[in-house]
Amino acid sequence: MTTLMDVAERAGVSKSTVSNVIRGTAMVAEETRLKVERAIAETGYHPNAIARSLKARSSSAIGIVVPDLTNPFYAQLAVGVERAASALGYAVLTANTECLPSTEEDAARAWLERRVDGVIIGGMSLASTLPKVLLDRDVPVVLASLGESDDPRLGVIDHDDAAAMEAIVEHLYGLGHRRLAFVSDHLREHAGERRYLGFKKALKKRRLVPIAIDDGATAVVAHNDMQAIATIDRLERRGLRVPDDVSVVGFDDVPLAAHNRIQLTTVRSDATEMSRRAVDLVVGAARESRHVSHRELLEVTLVVRSTTGRPPL
């Protein structure tokens, strides 16, 4: 690999000058700039980001943790993060944790060693120590689509789950449903908790309580689209028709939800916008070496398709 020194020698200048040319940081005569640029082109030199990072004490990398990349919502989140980050010159390290505490710890350790400048958490286990571990070592953290947190050092960017759940329940209640169930991915998962709370609250307002799905529910609200789609699958294999026997509602509006054979009633959220904001927050904090401590709710709209209808008589 060619180094700054190689380029300097070839161009007949000092390493400092080459560094100045590359980073456009100091004054350098037009003539020498040309010489150096030629030398760079000839040697095919690429600055060594590792050496730069060591000196700068900043890796220009951020981490993102998702529970399941296979879920298009998280995939979109990851894609958005990657795009926004690389536009700012940051690399992205992904951890697919499946909400396993041990995997989360592995990721934390690896990232701490690699000195990531910040972390975006898209999902985590129930009583995860991940945020605390990172924050305690002054790594800025933002929670994306994970609901509130009591740690003021944490950045939070989320959907307006309460409003969304109210809209969903209103829709179902209006159709005549009174026996509503909620399904959530893993009990161990952190997300969904807040949505469940919103769901319960919206029910309570109408003097209802959640029931179990096997308890004769006429409508089930899933905490995300993939879960909703899996629920449809399960119901139909049991011989129940959706929406004739039971209505199903999702959350996220993944592209698939609009598919002709699915047509899922769901809540639209903008993963791309969310990831853009999350990256801005975390990179901003990293650059000023402070914590994020900013919270924000994204608007959300109900999309009624064909998995919801009147309950059976």
Add this chain to the structure above:
Amino acid sequence: MTTLMDVAERAGVSKSTVSNVIRGTAMVAEETRLKVERAIAETGYHPNAIARSLKARSSSAIGIVVPDLTNPFYAQLAVGVERAASALGYAVLTANTECLPSTEEDAARAWLERRVDGVIIGGMSLASTLPKVLLDRDVPVVLASLGESDDPRLGVIDHDDAAAMEAIVEHLYGLGHRRLAFVSDHLREHAGERRYLGFKKALKKRRLVPIAIDDGATAVVAHNDMQAIATIDRLERRGLRVPDDVSVVGFDDVPLAAHNRIQLTTVRSDATEMSRRAVDLVVGAARESRHVSHRELLEVTLVVRSTTGRPPL
């Protein structure tokens, strides 16, 4: 951030000794080991991977490029790569290129600067320069699910597309189909080309040629499942029934393909196995600083579900 030196001072030994304790590389007395370990625990020290990388001239990171993370097949590939890599102590940098040459170039530049130890390519643009650019700088590269290549420095791990296409065509031909079409994602994409070749060959064997989908095809073979599912959507919105009017076949067997409302006939491939092998190859090559130059075909099986049937009379 605490450094090796901080730990050394606290434990009252030299930095070399601390280094030896951490890496278990040289002999160190039990007593001092304990002292050092205590100091590490007290300071919450994490070795600085950046400094280590600089010295070792190896980043312990690999890159993976996928055209679209939102496609569950690539998501599975990415997840598999991440898991296998982190088990070996490697970090993974992901690039979602959408098969855009400019994005590919950006990724190449960023990765070259970050000195990735190897790259796994899961998809790329048609005449991509990515492999050459990387190989010329001695970065080992393996193509995953991308078909052959004429560059002997390239590692290749792929499905047995020819066998798969033969099986698909045999299945459709046996059902009575004679007017078959092939749909591929973007024309600009590299993948699918080989599958199309296999498709054509299997047709030719039966004295048939591919026709356009709008030309009254009774069966369409898609180059992957997501494309197949999108095709079903398009057909049904046009008022055609699947499989009564037209049969559809996919490729990959993403989890969704088994869904009750989809039940896609497809070819099962093992993204996880593929990513495991790809990581082994690329890491092995990196460790011995050589190119990969190994090619391997993974077996593949036809899964007949409910999107294929007899052609209309």
Add this chain to the structure above:
DNA sequence: GCGAAAAATTGGAACGTTCCAATCAAAATC
């Protein structure tokens, strides 16, 4: 208890940058 061998520990030189203070050259001021 002596010398040699083995075990344990150490300082310093890399790795490839950036950044600062210092130097050098050229232009401008009086």
Add this chain to the structure above:
DNA sequence: GATTTTGATTGGAACGTTCCAATTTTTCGC
């Protein structure tokens, strides 16, 4: 023409590791 100002360029000291040769300490055979 001596002096200041400005513009260009430079060497050396970090950044936090690893690795090697060298040194110090311990152990052991006799």
